[in-house]
Amino acid sequence: MTVQDWLPKNKTDRKIIHLDMDAFYASVEELKNPQLKQKALVVAHDPRKNNGHGVITTSNYRARKYGVFSAMPATKAIENIPKNELVFVKPDFKTYRKVSKQIHCIFQEVTDLVETVAFDEAYLDVTQNKLGTDKTTIDLASYLQQRILKETGLTCSVGISYNKFLAKLGSEYAKPFGRTIILPEMATEFLKDYPINQFPGVGKKTLMRLHEHDIYTHEDLITVNIHDFLRDFKRAGYDLLQRAFGIDLRPVKANRLRKSYGKESTFLEPIHTKTKAKRMLKLYCDEIQNQLTTENLKAQTVVFKIRDSQFNTATRRQTLAQAQDQSTYFYQVACQLLDEFDTELTVGVRLLGVSVTNILDFEIQSMSLPLFQTR
Template sequence: MNNNENLLPKNDIHRRIIHLDMDAFYASVEMRDHPELKNKAVVVAHDPRDFNGHGVITTANYIARKYGVGSAMPAIKAVQLIPADKLVFIPPNFDKYHAVSNQVHVIMHEVTDIIEPVSLDEAYLDVTKNKLGDYSSIQLGNYMQQKVYRTTGLTCSYGVTYNKFLAKMGSEYAKPFGKTVILPSEAQSFLAQQDIKKFPGVGKKMQAVLREMGINTGADLQQKSVKFLIDHFKKMGYVLAMHSRGIDLSPVEAKRQRKSIGKERTFEPSIFDQQQALTLLRNYARDVSQMLKEKNLQTNCIVLKLRNTDFHTVTRRRMLRQKTQDEQLIYSEAKSLFETLPEFLDQGIRLLGISATNLEQETYRETNLFSTL
């Protein structure tokens, strides 16, 4: 038995938590709508060959992943790793993904209203008490998985257990179109088998440090004392100690809300050209709009941020009459604010950015969606 176990809180195994995650969501939507892509390596991103090698992959289907291509990678990597006759780039269509996500969320709300969305394609649900009656959490997971498939033609995976981080590991373990049930009595043995890269919050840099110390699996983490992990990794060490022992007391937060979403960049040399600045603002407005749609959020306050070569920084905000995700509206408001500060172009713009605040979860379009169920 490791020492210092008394540093950890008492575990809570009485909740019933589901993590539902769509399988290769954006790519799967495109493959559903374009059956001819069935045997292709589909990468949802702008083709980098048309953008001077620039661009980031939003997601990739499972065929593309076999070549080592995945989300958040530079899109040019897909060109380098996937044979040309297999590779298909599709520009992201967030309006379409948003509509499908709303369909999935309507199904989730049939089961419980204690839902914490993580992004368009995944969410945590607390089903300790549910809206459908005397059903087990496994039956509720099966119900949602099957109804999502019937309604959208898409597959999802889920993990069901007694806390959030285990539920997420379970859904990842099950992919694609699977389920993982982790009972309290099985949690530590399940975790012992997992590679450290599967643990939430363990990025590539930390993986390298852990592996240098001979820590490669959950079992290795379990063998280290709580004090050892805290001494070496501070707060993250405490989290690892808890997670490796199956402890996570964080609740499913149905109203968890980000305060703002934004995009900004520092320039060297500084910008003196108005057209260049406006082009950047248009790009930032597009990015902010896409992020809002990905997270099912709307805003009624646009904030412009500027910094000149003397490091003088100003922010200007504009309240909107109604909530929006619209790229053109975000751009026009930011452009209007920018035009009130002409002196910054004369001085040179060192930093330029747009953010959206006063965020609210978008209301699900239930009237239209229930007609498809």
């Protein structure tokens, strides 16, 4: 049996776009200050002002010509880039997040099947789309690029294929502001010359192990001894072999807003005092607020849950006048609801919980479109 005989049947009837913004953070900074386009721009804290610390978030293409890329120590930019060209700009994640929301609104005009990878990157399954059956995948990709450019002034690159793996390779191949399509009949030829170290999931350690097995090229990989290879690389090796044959069955998973966020605990020793109960409620509300802040969300309804030592369970809810992301508001409401349960405290409380619902993405709600506009 050949290696391919061990692999699942390929699925080639999907139409998937991988869209990746070009030097996203740096490009946003250049829109804010066009003079930066003439400089080697590095988005990071200046290590000369930060005790030598700092990691590069991203860099513009001018800086990349000097070998300066994201995730490198910021000191590398000082070493590689001439002083008269180098400019450091502190990351402005609030603005990046806002622009990202605007771009994702454009995605939703094309399809509901949008899987966000990062602020600047997403997969779109456009097998069924909202713009019409007469639109080809290339039409849809072009529409996305042009709409994003018109409304934000930013460029992006897209890869088009029948699965996520090849679509991502396509967007990387075309940068910047490019478009690559990889059809099923083109996949083998495209992958033949593609460096193994650039396959997603192949880092330095995995590459070293592949070299130890005399695997350096795509041809080496697809002709391995399947038994030895799977014994040594296990599931990761099986996935890598699938990719080498252009197989990736992973679906595009649409990002869904969670319906609620909450925290509850069951106590071994029942609680009998409001002081201790309120102390627990404060911890829960702080944790909920941290979750909402991390995901840039607000909530409008607070739900309180209590169970006494006789296993009687009750819930109460209260909707706030405005959506909030502050634990203070949640805590005040939870304490008010707790005050209704004096009898349960006398018997002993075995479980307390707080959750919030009616979740809103407040940055989309407050955003004024377009954030940037080009003529």
